[in-house]
Amino acid sequence: MCVATVGFVSILGVSLLWLPEPRVVEPRVSEVNRPVTLLIWTHPFGHYSRPPDCFELYQIDQCTLTDDARAYPHADAVIVHHREVATGKADLPPEPRPRAQKWIWMNFESPTHTPRLGHFEDVFNLTMTYRTDSDIFVPYGYLFPRARRNKGAPNHFVHPLRVPTRSRLYRPRLVVWVVSNWSESHARVAFYYRLTRHIRVDVFGRAGRPDAKGQQRGAPGRKAGAIPVVLGPSRQNYERFLPPEAFIHVDDFPTVRGLARYLLMLRRNPSRMRRHLDWRGSYSMHQASFWAEHYCTACNAVMRNRGRTDVVQHLAGWFES
C-alpha cells in the first residue's frame, strides 16, 4: 500500500544492514577444541527463553549454554544484559571472578535507553551490541549479495527480497510514517509538518499523530516493498549498510518541496520507481534471531578470545559516542 516509509529512524530502527563482510553465525572449529560454558546471568527484560542448543541451531560445536547460576564457578564466560543490572533487578555476578572468566556486556538498546552506564567502567571484558566496533558485533539484521550465499550450503537465515510486480508499483497511498514516539520537540515531527504541506502522509504506529485514531500496525517493512525515506545520519552513513538507490535521503533535496515533488513523480513513473527497488533482486536479508543467535555468537567469540585478557575501560564514553 505504501511507496515510501518516511523512516525518521533512530539507530534501532535501522534494522537492515548491508555489511561488506556479514557476520553470520558460522560453524567454527576451535583451535583449542575445548568446550565452552556460557552462563546467561539474567533473561533480558525478565522474559524467559530456553538456553539454545548451538549445535542444533548453528552447528556450533562445544558450546554449553546455561542459565543455572550454580555454573558460575566454572563458566568460561558470563553474559550480563545491561537493563537488569542497571535498574537493580539483578546484581552483577560475585567477585572475585574465576580466573580467565569473561564477563560480556550485552545491550541492544539505544544510548538514551541505556541508563547508568557510568557504573560499569572496568567491569566487563567484552562488549556485545549492534555497534560495528563491538567485540562481539550482532546487528539487528543485514543485507548480503544473493550470489555469495547461494554458493554455500542452504541457509535457513535467508529471506529473499522480492521486486514488486508491475501492478504493485502503483500505490494508491504514497507516503506512510510509522512512529512510536511523538514529541513536538522532535526534528522528525517538525519535518513531518513541513512535508505535509506538500504531500499527504498517513501516520501509523504506537504514538501516531494525536489525531490518528490509535491505529495499531506493524511497520510495513522492507519485505513489503517500501522505499525508506530517511532523515538523521548522513547518506554516507546509510550507504555503509544499504545500496545507494535503496533509500531516499531528505538531504538529497535542497527543499522539502523538492522531496515531495520527487515522491509524486515516482508515483507517475513506475520505471523510475523500479530503480529504487531493483536492488532487491540481488540481495537477501538476514534478521537476527533474539536471543539464541546472540548467545551462540558470543560462545564462538569466547572460544576465539580464549587465553586473552580484555578489559572494557570506557564503556559510557564509547557507547554514547
Ligand SMILES: *[C@@H]1O[C@H](CO)[C@@H](O)[C@H](O)[C@H]1NC(C)=O
Ligand atoms: C520520547 O521522546 C522524548 C523526547 O525526545 C523522550 O524524552 C522520551 O524518553 C521518549 N520516550 C520513549 C518511550 O522513547
Ligand SMILES: *[C@@H]1O[C@H](CO)[C@@H](O)[C@H](O)[C@H]1NC(C)=O
Ligand atoms: C576481565 O576484567 C576484569 C576487570 O577489569 C579484569 O580484572 C580481568 O583480568 C579480566 N579478565 C579477562 C580474562 O579478560
